[in-house]
Amino acid sequence: MIRIGMIGAGNFSYTHKRAIKSLDGCEICAVSDLIEEKAAAFAEGINAKVYTDYREMLEKEKPDGVILNLPHFLHKDITIDCLKHKIPVVVEKPMALSTEECDAMIAASKQYETPFAVGHLAGYSKSGQALKKIIREKTLGKLVAMTEIRTCNYFVNRPKWFLDKKLSGGGIMMNLGAHYIDKVLYLTDVEPEEICSVISNCATEDNVEATAQFLLRLPDNVSASGTFSGCVSSGQCETTFYFSKGTAQIRLGLELWISKAGGDFEPVVVGDHNEIMNGNMTEQITEFMKLIRGEENHATTPEHGRRVISVLEKILSE
Numbered sequence: 404m405i406r407i408g409m410i411g412a413g414n415f416s417y418t419h420k421r422a423i424k425s426l427d428g429c430e431i432c433a434v435s436d437l438i439e440e441k442a443a444a445f446a447e448g449i450n451a452k453v454y455t456d457y458r459e460m461l462e463k464e465k466p467d468g469v470i471l472n473l474p475h476f477l478h479k480d481i482t483i484d485c486l487k488h489k490i491p492v493v494v495e496k497p498m499a500l501s502t503e504e505c506d507a508m509i510a511a512s513k514q515y516e517t518p519f520a521v522g523h524l525a526g527y528s529k530s531g532q533a534l535k536k537i538i539r540e541k542t543l544g545k546l547v548a549m550t551e552i553r554t555c556n557y558f559v560n561r562p563k564w565f566l567d568k569k570l571s572g573g574g575i576m577m578n579l580g581a582h583y584i585d586k587v588l589y590l591t592d593v594e595p596e597e598i599c600s601v602i603s604n605c606a607t608e609d610n611v612e613a614t615a616q617f618l619l620r621l622p623d624n625v626s627a628s629g630t631f632s633g634c635v636s637s638g639q640c641e642t643t644f645y646f647s648k649g650t651a652q653i654r655l656g657l658e659l660w661i662s663k664a665g666g667d668f669e670p671v672v673v674g675d676h677n678e679i680m681n682g683n684m685t686e687q688i689t690e691f692m693k694l695i696r697g698e699e700n701h702a703t704t705p706e707h708g709r710r711v712i713s714v715l716e717k718i719l720s721e
């Protein structure tokens with residue numbers, strides 16, 4: 404049985420908890436949060452030990468692996484601390500606040516001979532995997548362009564640290580745009596040759612970007628653009644991929660639909676959204692278990708997480 408420790412018992416930790424509960428061969432042995440009640444609430448129903456100091460948890464429980472579900476500014480230091488304890492990590496996305504921090508994490512992984520993975524999901528998702536095959540096999544011809552539109556009320560009902568650049572690294576682009584950059588890099592396997600962007604803060608009092616629009620030039624005349632807006636909006640999340648002989652669409656980040664030669668869109672991956680998300684998360688944990696055991700795996704690598712940060716840095720520095 405692989406024993407996993409959870410550090411940070413906030414909103415998204417429950418999605419990890421659900422995935423781990425639905426798998427054989429692993430369990431959450433302990434949870435740590437600065438706020439004891441949050442850790443205790445998380446531990447309900449799974450018999451996990453509760454801690455407010457993650458170091459004490461690492462030392463007493465010696466978990467086989469840990470998941471970091473923390474504010475972004477803590478990703479670097481706590482990942483490195485776990486690696487020092489020789490405990491493999493899944494650190495939630497985005498990997499860290501800067502490429503410099505990513506480099507320090509990668510160096511620590513080598514120094515302490517302990518692997519870690521980053522919580523990007525494109526490589527685990529059925530939609531991502533199916534679309535990558537469509538691109539590779541040219542089922543819809545050559546991929547020429549892609550775009551994502553994502554809008555939401557970013558500044559409503561969000562833990563405060565997300566809205567402070569020092570703690571989060573950025574706003575809607577850093578947080579939600581990271582998912583799109585993950586998709587672009589996973590699907591194309593190339594680095595952007597040129598990046599231009601315009602960002603603004605929608606006149607909110609917070610110091611993180613509320614809107615970002617950008618264009619990435621990829622090799623071979625392929626482009627990837629995006630429009631992210633966290634100003635008051637009805638909410639939209641759609642990624643469209645334009646090919647020479649058709650179109651593909653990832654809807655709400657989960658479903659995959661394709662249109663061949665201008666025909667109606669047909670479903671490729673559809674279903675209950677909670678189930679699709681749980682499938683992506685269980686794949687992540689399955690690959691993490693292989694990483695812990697030293698087996699061959701396709702866990703999202705730190706190098707991929709760093710590439711995402713490198714693109715985000717350039718978009719946000721414009």
Ligand SMILES: NC(=O)c1ccc[n+]([C@@H]2O[C@H](COP(=O)([O-])OP(=O)(O)OC[C@H]3O[C@@H](n4cnc5c(N)ncnc54)[C@H](O)[C@@H]3O)[C@@H](O)[C@H]2O)c1
Nearest residue numbers: 411412413414415416435436437472473474495496497562
């Ligand atoms: N992969 C995805 O689809 C996805 C979705 C949502 C969030 N996320 C990521 O998950 C992470 C957490 O997001 P969230 O929405 O759960 O945030 P959150 O604010 O709800 O949770 C963070 C938790 O960390 C705790 N914490 C802070 N400092 C701590 C410390 N030193 N030790 C232990 N606990 C500490 C806080 O008390 C809080 O409970 C972020 O990296 C976010 O980007 C990923």
